[in-house]
Amino acid sequence: MKDAAKKIVSDGIRKAGRNVSQNEGLIFEKSAPHKRAFELPPLDVPAVDPSAALGAAHARESVEGFPEVSEIEVVRHFTRLSTWNYAIDLGMYPLGSCTMKYNPRVNEFVARLDGIATEHPYQPAEVSLGCLKIMRTLEKCLLEITGMDACTLEPAAGAQGELCGLLLIRAYLQSKGSARRTVLIPDSAHGTNPATATIAGYEVQSIRSDAAGQIDVEALKSIVNDDVAALMVTNPSTLGVFEQRIAEIAEILHAHGALLYMDGANMNALAGIARPGDFGVDVMHLNLHKTFSTPHGGGGPGAGPVLVKNFLEPFLPVPVLVEKDGRLSLETHRRTSIGRLRAFGGNFGVLVRALAYTLAYGPGMRQATEDAVLNANYIRRNLEDFYDLPYKSPSMHEVVFSDARQKKNGVNTMDIAKRLIDYGFHPYTTAFPLIVPGALMIEPTESESKEECDLFIDAMRSIAAEAETNPELVKTAPHNTRIGRLDEVTAARKPILRWRPATSAAPSPSDLSEPNPPSSRSSE
């Protein structure tokens, strides 16, 4: 089977070739006493003995086991590690609802400028006007894009933005003497939604989607009552479909004194085309690391600004950026505020990057949205004869297939995703949303060229064919990564979460990943 696999791997695949990647152990395994990677300038004040200054009980000799390596070893170590990663800079991530778009490099440059990166959050306002202007400009841009009235840039990520939004809703309802206990969440929602509602102290009630994958409005009408605080909606939904009756949904909620929260994760389908503030949303968050191009960096940082209608403005978390007579300042005390979500303010460095992105596009941001929706529809059209499409409603910026056809040969969405890796792509989102069993959730974003889209389509078609003619090949993928599928069961049963020195269970050099097996090199 191995030889047949190798043949198919090198014949059918256009985008990816085999890469010789280097072995690399843990940094601790390269460590040897007295190697140094960093030197400090000499001390220009008298030295102080720590035992004398702190007391012997507080003194520490050194950090046991800390690495001791040279600068070149650090550079090589992390460079080698980096070559084991896939990245946007290498190719498409078709991950649904992640909006893996190009991370512009000028954003990195301006975030690192002296006078931007160097600023301390507690420095006086007189010497922080540049920072305050950056924040105010970004706020105004986000308000224009979303059609909302007021903004906070403080939440550190989308999940914290969601929490902020729910806390704002709670504070508002309490101020009206109408504390309520329930938040409604569609069964298609991202996991952070119910997790956040629980942390905000609410009970979660699930609301089902109808046959078209939209919120079941009749079900909503029967559930909404005076104990419902809000509905958390994602629009377009996680199926990539616009909630056509969103304005009606907003009215139903408002008629009962409940509010409409929008998870802005899918804003990439709307920027410049439609504004949540115009279709009844009271409060929403944005993910700057999605729609606004700030880099994912292997899992963060992000930022989750929250935008509100005026009636929620008094409750915004502190510090609130206020503009009075043209002067900007940060208000740290506000009686009606929900409080502080994070020390020091928001992820300013991420805000800088998002603003740089927005300035690059200006009103032309609409074009990015159009390209994103075009790419998704192009992929849908060219794969819908090969993969089952459970919901036929028009797709916006993402499309959800299912593995129903391939399942007949025992091939599921996870297998297809792993095989896609052999073709040089990162997998799409598997097994989500939960309402589609065996889901393949695909969002190309506007950053993909027609060429990349075509390569992706070819790869997916080829895998669909393999699922019929050679399902084993797909089920045992990936075949040409430096490491095969990893044993996640043992990792969960007996977790090893840190390196320990040689006397315990540290692996010997033979455990290190081997380069591609010798027999395959000769076929290149």
Added chain:
Amino acid sequence: MATYPTDYRYTREHEWVSSKGDLATVGITDYAQHELGDVVYVGLPEVGTAMKAGQILGSVESVKTMSDIYAPVSGTVVEINSELTAAPEKVNQDPHGAAWMVRIKLSDAAEPAKLLDAAAYQAFIAEKDSAA
């Protein structure tokens, strides 16, 4: 095909009960462990906990999922199977025997008899499978 002991009783949430007098032993069924995949962790209540039928008794986790275990009967937890901490894989290997989870002193010794018998449970899961 798994064997479902005929002297056990079963619930639609895939727990089994084996009782003698007022002492009941509870675990999850072979169907449940098969659905979960490789079990990596079992969360059990403390000895002495009072349980009402239908209440959450504990949880069982695989790599990608977590499932609650519901108390099939009411009573007090008098013993838990601590071997499952070090060896959660027993749930996959012997779900009806060595992977028993808790022993409960029943508040009503007649309660287990009201649950599904082996034939009814097997019919229930057969229907589930054909509907899928």
Added chain:
Amino acid sequence: MRYLPKSPSERQAMLQSVGAGSIEKLFESIPAPLRLGRALDLPGPMSEAEIIAWFQARAAENSLGYSSFLGAGVYNHLRSVVTDTILLRGEFLTSYTPYQAEISQGTLQAIFEFQTLMCQLTGQEVANASMWDGSTATTEAALMAARLTGRTRLVVARSLHPEYRQVLATYGRNIGLTAEEIPYTASGQIDTARLAAAVNDETAAVIVQSPNFFGVLEEVPELAEIAHACKALLVVSVTEGVSLGIVRPPAEADIVAMETQSFGMAPSFGGPYAGVIATRERFIRQMPGRLAGQTTDAAGRRGFVLTLATREQHIRREKATSNICTNQALCALAATVHLCLLGKEGLRELALQNLAKARFAAAELARVPGVRIPFTGPWFNEFVIEFPRSARMANRRLLDDKIIGPLPLGPWYPELTKHGLVCVTETMPRAEIERFATALGAVLAGPL
């Protein structure tokens, strides 16, 4: 537009393939009354050079050319240029969360190394892959303690960073947690007598910071005893990780919540930084945040995966231990690279330089007529100074000398309106420290 890789003819070809006459057709699922129908009113579009010029103009409106003696949870430390060399590699910068382990081993191994370094620094058994920052990590540690003990009362040091306490209050009040504050003594440390009186068998956790907000080290073993006597947990928050180069780690703590900004992250006006939670192995299942674990593939090769994911939001949904999804991976990578560069000897030397510079500054400032150093406890690189009258007025005058002076404490501690917090790190040249002392002397000698 330079970020969009499609030519007009390619767009046409794709529209044809989709069977749409124009791009507008693809938006028809949005009801017409809801469509914007006009161009967005935004600044731009800007070329790369214009974007750079715009931000340079903002930079010129900030504090370039000033000497800053601010700390208070965000620290100026040397950053090696090597760190950005690594961070800016596209395979790190533009990669996604490592859910697909086979093509994310770079990120996963780096996380595993980060987790190890955090354990080594804090003296704890296990650490996660980062939280948003120190303040949310401290809050998550409190929530974790509440879950572990089943209790809802927190006992919190008043010398814990004021903004950290505010964050704790914001989160805690929604799930029924209450917090009692314990004052500090003349040493600047928590009042252990009052603490012992406040801790009882309804206490979930005692929460302190060390070095605390005033820069003073707490006596962690003693505090652990007080907490454990009532089966409460001890949470220690660390904002200045460099201290752990020469200060004994809080090994007796049950949970350590640390801010890692000092390790390779620029102050950046408040973020992004990276917090971390480090704790005992037996608490793993209640620990929030991602975890990278070591394992093998079918051929026995070592690799790393995200593990124990069943604690997280995407599986547990409403039963999750936290709602955190995105963490601070790239910042944690900065910390990892930075700490590998510093290494065992470098970290110790760095800490020693901080100790020396701060002691020198304290001595210089203590000589200024009217200035007192009130707290007597052991301290690392931050200390409180007391002015004759208002700290704010003195600072206004220092600003004219291009010195950003001690952080006035009055806004947070009404009893400390004459006091300011001074931080001196390895980055402050001796000459600037002396200039600060001279300028302060002139300010206090003149009319205020």
